[in-house]
Amino acid sequence: MRVVVDLTRCQGYAQCVFLAPDVFRLHGEESLLYTPAVADDQLDRVRQAVAACPVQAILLGDEVSTGGR
Secondary structure (H helix, E strand, O other), X not given: OEEEEOOOOOOXXXXXXXXXXXXXXXXOOOEEEEOOXXXXXXXXXXXXXHHHOOOOOEEEOHHHHHOOO
């Protein structure tokens, strides 16, 4: 499964980092880094991170290929 973060929309709340630390991480105080290819064993955590993002900056799976929600 693929994940993409719209970094222009991301405000650095870091909810995704706490929910899926193997996929999302902070570099410094505000720079978000992430792994675009999500392993199957991380999907539940990533789905929780997508739902928790207050600015809806994370796209997962089919949303990535269609470019929208």
